[in-house]
Amino acid sequence: MTDDEELAWTVESSHVAYECPGFDIVHDEVTLPDGSRTDYDYVDEPPAVVVLPFTPNGDVVVIDEWRQAVGRVNHGLPAGSVEPGDDDLALAARRELREETGFEAGSVEPLTTVEPANGIGNSVHHHFVARDCEPSADQDLDHDEHILVDTRPYDELLAAARDGDLRDGRAVTALCFHELFGDSA
Structure with a gap:
């Protein structure tokens, strides 16, 4: 028996307990490896892309957006759900x-893929590095998005992550992977 088989839960039944735009809450009835039964709820949401966008002079295109769950403005990077197709x-x-910032990338390369909160959700975030980003159009925001766009020096963004001023997990993950692996990620 492999570790996966030894540790796997068996789903006896599953249904969407709550639906809303952007994600669902799924309720599973499961049997644990020791044979006991319990229930488990998790956030079900589509995969997302996260972009670490550099301008030609090396600054980073950043966004500020209200995040209701934490009750404050979030300083971060452009990100959004992967759409069907x-x-x-x-x-x-x-x-x-392009939609969130109005910037167009000269090139886009994969950086990493992570499961940011796999204890409570099935989220998968695909991080990319975009280079030679230039403003090319107006933002094309969703009805519930209100985003301010700016550029910041890369070192300033790193300092904000170190100091705890940049708290967005997607942005911090992108910066960490970029610092660890640079263009070879």
């Missing part, structure tokens, strides 16, 4: 960058 994640990253 998005077979090319790099194209989805380009689209999200």
Whole structure:
């Protein structure tokens, strides 16, 4: 028996307990490896793309957006859900960058893929580095998005992550992977 088989839960039944735009809450009845039964609820949401966008001079295109769950403005990076039919994640990253910021990328390369909160959700975030980003159009925001766009020096963004001023997990993950692996991620 492999570790996966030894640790796997068996789903006896599953249903969507709550639906809303952007995610669902799923309720599973499961049997644990020791044979006991319990229930488990989790957030079910589509995969997302996150973009670390650099301008030609090395600054980073950043966004400020209200986040109701934490009750404050979030300083972060462009990100958004992968839509049905998005077979090319790099194209989805380009689209999200353009829609949220009005910037167009000269190139887009994969950085990493993570499961940011796999204890409570099935989220998968695909991070990309975009280079030579230039303003090219107006933002094309969703009805519930209100986003301010700015550029910041990369070192300033890193300092904000170190100091705890940049708290968005997607942005911090992108910066950490970029610092660890740079263009070889």
